[in-house]
Amino acid sequence: MTIQGEQIIGQAISKGGQGTVHAIEAATGTRMEPAFGGADKADLDRACALAEAAFDAYRETSLEARARFLETIADEILALGDALVERCMAESGLPRGRIEGERGRTMGQLRLFAGVLRDGGYLDARIDPAMPDRQPMPRPDLRLRNVPLGPVAVFGASNFPLAFSVAGGDTASALAAGCPVVVKAHSAHPGTSELVGRAVHAAVGKCGMPEGTFSLIFAAERAIGEGLVADPRIKAVGFTGSRTGGTALMRIAANRPEPIPVYAEMSSINPVLLFPGALAERGAAIGKAFVGSLTLGAGQFCTNPGLVVAIEGEGLDAFLKGAEEALVAAPAAVMLTPGICSAYAKGVGAVEGHASVSVVAKGQAGETLRGQAALFRVSAADFVGSAELQEEMFGSASIVVVCRDAGEMTQVVSALEGQLTAAIHIAQADHEAARAVLPLLERKAGRILVNGFGTGVEVAHAMVHGGPYPSTADGRSTSVGSKAIERFLRPVCYQDLPDGLLPDALKDANPLGLWRRMDGTMTAPKA
Amino acid sequence: MTIQGEQIIGQAISKGGQGTVHAIEAATGTRMEPAFGGADKADLDRACALAEAAFDAYRETSLEARARFLETIADEILALGDALVERCMAESGLPRGRIEGERGRTMGQLRLFAGVLRDGGYLDARIDPAMPDRQPMPRPDLRLRNVPLGPVAVFGASNFPLAFSVAGGDTASALAAGCPVVVKAHSAHPGTSELVGRAVHAAVGKCGMPEGTFSLIFAAERAIGEGLVADPRIKAVGFTGSRTGGTALMRIAANRPEPIPVYAEMSSINPVLLFPGALAERGAAIGKAFVGSLTLGAGQFCTNPGLVVAIEGEGLDAFLKGAEEALVAAPAAVMLTPGICSAYAKGVGAVEGHASVSVVAKGQAGETLRGQAALFRVSAADFVGSAELQEEMFGSASIVVVCRDAGEMTQVVSALEGQLTAAIHIAQADHEAARAVLPLLERKAGRILVNGFGTGVEVAHAMVHGGPYPSTADGRSTSVGSKAIERFLRPVCYQDLPDGLLPDALKDANPLGLWRRMDGTMTAPKA
Structure with missing residues (x-):
């Protein structure tokens, strides 16, 4: 093909x-052939009618x-x-x-x-x-x-050009449920989209x-994607992308004559809580492993660890030193699109320019279209008072929130919005403290991990890739794993058939x- | 108490x-003692904080x-x-x-x-x-x-002062799920609400x-109920009532900084399809049974049969005759509130005044605050062209849509909005025709019944009391039966705990x- x-x-x-x-070739910014023709309203109508x-x-x-x-x-x-x-x-x-x-x-x-x-x-x-003989009835x-x-509308994601795009998780779960699918291809990978679309077409x-x-359409204008969500024949929407994009689709869906569910996976900073016992035992090693997760795939994961929360002390110092050593060696990495690269640079710049934030370390600088990894630190009090520091930097950047004690750690976690994941790093001595914070984490996140990072999302029966708003539009669901099929179902009762x-x-x-x-x-x- | x-x-x-x-005493319109004090914003805040x-x-x-x-x-x-x-x-x-x-x-x-x-x-x-040894990871x-x-906000329903009010289905399922509940009592039965509230309080x-x-509050102003839905501590809403009321709550919930699910059960006309074989076999008997369902509880059920769809002929004539004989004997019945009674009279008047509608029969007229049952008829072509005839008349009124053939029956059903129930009356000879229409009914309704009416809603494991919009805000759920607990849950994944x-x-x-x-x-x- x-x-x-x-x-x-x-x-x-x-x-x-x-x-x-x-x-656009991500590494060079050059335009690739061929051009993809955008759908018009008649194309959209035909796809929905079919x-x-x-x-x-x-x-x-x-x-x-x-x-x-x-x-x-x-x-x-x-x-x-x-x-x-x-x-x-x-x-x-x-x-x-x-x-x-x-x-x-x-x-x-x-x-x-x-x-x-x-x-x-x-x-x-x-x-x-x-029960024909039951009394009184x-x-x-x-x-x-x-x-x-x-029929379900699926919007491909830029950061998973295969696994969350044309034949990705949303499409697979909708098709499994028995729902026809109309995909709006992501403009970041139209060629990949066409190839996979042809594979589905052949199947x-x-x-x-x-x-x-x-069906698979390309859209040169936003109105086509919006029209897809507004089309009365579409009964649910799957989306992975930005909070701006996701909430725009939620609004369209809520304002239809017949509102429909939107499963938008939007933004998450995936807090990582480092407990004192774990830091004392292996602070430097955790720092190194953290940077591995942070820089994986140029940090372009929904589950990227964008926030670290820990109590000040020698253990945290060891973590910071380990992270710094790993980070300064991290090469700049090609990002998915020029737009994502510039948004990342802008987000990092805003945090770096924040009055209460200081730089822990930066990765290697690179040529244009590459993202430079970065790690910042801020005090718990300053973090809690600065909602803007919770905004996702989509790339290899993270902030360490330094707390004076366990009470401040809890305050920081309490102040967080909904998240896809929350990780805790603990040693045996931390179990009681971890137990105390688990109920809070359950309310904040769809997945809780111990001694790991959220960047590997296993496709399994017990996986939840979802979480309270704004990490997703609907925290009652998951977009990864077998439970994802439930998003596209409704119950029907048959009486006396x-x-x-x-x-x-x-x-x-x-x-x-x-x-x-x-x-x-x-x-x-x-x- | x-x-x-x-x-x-x-x-x-x-x-x-x-x-x-x-x-207000329903039968007389007289005010009953004592007066119930309305909650203010501080009360609301305290209930949500608790x-x-x-x-x-x-x-x-x-x-x-x-x-x-x-x-x-x-x-x-x-x-x-x-x-x-x-x-x-x-x-x-x-x-x-x-x-x-x-x-x-x-x-x-x-x-x-x-x-x-x-x-x-x-x-x-x-x-x-x-799987520690799995490759490559x-x-x-x-x-x-x-x-x-x-925490869940529950709005009591006027038409089920016990079963869908203070300790009704929404409260029971939310409490079972592990959600605290704040009830806004329906003003139609404040005394009942207080008594039941005291029972829950004691428990x-x-x-x-x-x-x-x-917690249980009374509200003298709409702003209190609206404030309850808008409160950031409330994470879901259960509501049974009018389409106007339900969609207003949906809007508030969708426009919160953190949108939350609203389970609003709103309006349904519950089509009853009469197939030729059944009509030929027992048309008059179905007509009589239909009136029994129509007039039950003064017709004040969400599942009241507000629409009959059938093909013209002797069988339908027998149904109409059987229904007429039963209906003219039906006494006028006290309605839940003066407001519901006057809205019912207005709705019936609008249908009666519709150019293409004729009266089949009316029940006995009664004194003030009583609803008079009514049955109308209209041709399929006129019904399909008149969206206003799909509006619920909350009371003992229904419309018979007379079709020329099976194709028109399908057109009528296709034109319907989402419904709580759809009933079909069939004889052995109708099975093939029924099979053909079932997929359409599955798309329109949450419950499909054979040879019965939807007015009995069994509390069971396989019950669905829900349906596509606008019968409910969210057709993926049920408000009756054990599956109702799922409305108030979300999954959490625990990794390596x-x-x-x-x-x-x-x-x-x-x-x-x-x-x-x-x-x-x-x-x-x-x-």
Whole structure:
């Protein structure tokens, strides 16, 4: 497959005619060929109409057919071969190892949801059998299953050009749920998007899925993405990006005649709490490991450790020294886009210019389009009084908040907004202090880690990549892991339906072999 | 316990000082004693501050302690005795049988959630054990459980003064989840509210729950309820009422610095589809049963059958004749409030005055404050062209939409907004036609019934009392049944926590005896 600059609307591949989107080589800032044609309103309308037309047929495909479809998408992505890896490296500035790893993760996500479908537990099948003789009123036969919400709009993320873009986590979970997907490609990696879009397009054809199951558009103007969220046929939105972008989509969705859920993953500074015992035991080592997490992928992770909270003392000094030593050796790194690079420089400059902030260390300076790592420090009192210091610097920059005692640590954590992750570094002697702070961390973050950093997000059943606002628009959900499918479901109850009219998930004979709640009790399928 | 006109803020019972709320005897329109003092902003602030202060302690009470607390609330409500029933009858105009039944349902809801807590499945406990030797990267230990959102605001409903009011479904599910509750009493039944509030207050004391677990305020001005939704300490809202009221709360919640979920159950006309085979077999009998559902509780149910859709012919004629005979005998019925009664009369008048609508039959006329039942008819083409005919008439009024064929029936259903329920009446010969329409009904409604009406809402595990907008603010949820607890939860992931720091739900030894997903597979607790 070669990149043609074309959009994919159902089974039709064509060049959009409203403006153009150009890929920019991240390392050099030069424009890459070809130009991508932007969608116009008619394209958008066609994509939504096809998605709507596909919905009833697609959602009634069998669990096995949908599982194979997801696996076929994974196979087709792999079949794109090195052309995908190289284009993605050029567009994102990320190194080969990272892109190959991300491709593996993307395929892993699709396969995880294939497993979720074969398990069928996500349907939450429940049966409360009729009680015809109950007094004073008989009980009807009640059965419940989850059904998909409808067509879903997905906005690709700049920082995960594969794993959170065209066939990334949002698309995989929506397709698994039974929702057709319309993707608005991120302009940071249009070529990668087209290639992956063609892989999904091929899988739709090979698996005989309805035409409108998947569409991919490029947008030269903001109005197209906004129009996608406003379209009455779209029933939910998946987005990963900035707080400004996410809250704009939330507003559009809330003001529709029919409001719809927006799952926007926005910004997080991922506090890392260093406890005295851990610092005394291994302060320098933690400092070094911290810099490894901070500079990974040029710091362009939603889970990047943008804040360190610790009590002053020798242990913290050791941490700072270890971090400084590692940081000064950190090379400047190519950032995803020129825009992200300049926003990072601006954010770092604002913190550096802040009256109460001082510099701990900086990484190596680099040529243009590279981000220079930076570590700052501020007192707890100053941090709590400066809400602007909680703003995410999207890149390898972090602030150490120096507390006088445990009480100040708690004050700092209390003042934080919602976060994707919160990490604590502890030794045995810190367990009681950690126990005391855990309830607070549970209220602030979707994931709590011990003696690690949040930058590795495992794709698993127990993962939560989500958290209270503003880390996400809706802290009741996760965008990574098998539980992500729940975002695109709603329950329907069937009362007194004859067995022949019930969906297979709820028929007496349990043809899908599901675990079901019978009168509230989890019940295994009969062998 | 006697009614003093007092609010309950934590363990303090006092008379609010900002304006007064008066109960009105529904049957006579006369003002009842005593006056209820309205809360001021300081009262509101205290209730929210206490709820916030109670949250961490309350949510960490054991499942068994919370189950007993809910059961104690049920016991305390029963202990209010006939004083509660009589006051509730006077304030609502509903007959003794209904109120006693509703009290039983209210207690049943509390006990259902006690069972949900003892089962523990709502925690969705998941464990993905560490894989230290995995290549290329080890997998950390990941564990997930649901935690409560935080303090919840509950707005009592006028039409269920017990089952969806102070200790009703929203309160029961939020308390079960581990959320403190601040109730804004509905002004239609302040005396009932105070009595039930005192029962909850007593249960808080007897069970040693934290003071701020429950508060109850009266509001003489709209600003107090609005302020409750806007308060930063409130993390979710439960509401049952009008579309105007619900959407106003949705707007406030969406525009907060931290938006929060609103579970508003608003309006629904609950279409009833009559298929030709069923009409031919038992048209008159369905007509009679339909009127029974229509006039139940003076039609003041969210699930009242406000729309009938059928194909013209002898069968429909028999239905109309059966309905007419039953309807003309239906006495006028006392309505919940003078305001609801006049809104109902106005809504019926608007439909009756609609150019394309004709009257099928009316119930008996009655004195003032009584609602007169009414049945109208309109052609499918006229209905589809008149969005205003979809507006809920809250009372015993319904419209029969007469279709020429099955295609028109589908057009009518397609034109409908989201609904709580949709019923189909079928005979064996109708099964294929019913099967064809089921996917459409699944998209329109939260509950689909065969050969019945939606007015009985069973409190069970497989119940869904919810549906696409505007029947509710959030069709992903239910407000009745055990699944309602999910509205007030969010998942948290624990990565690499030492066993001693994990919550009991996730400890290796499984001390709570929970079913857990181990590496994605549902696993029974060891005996």
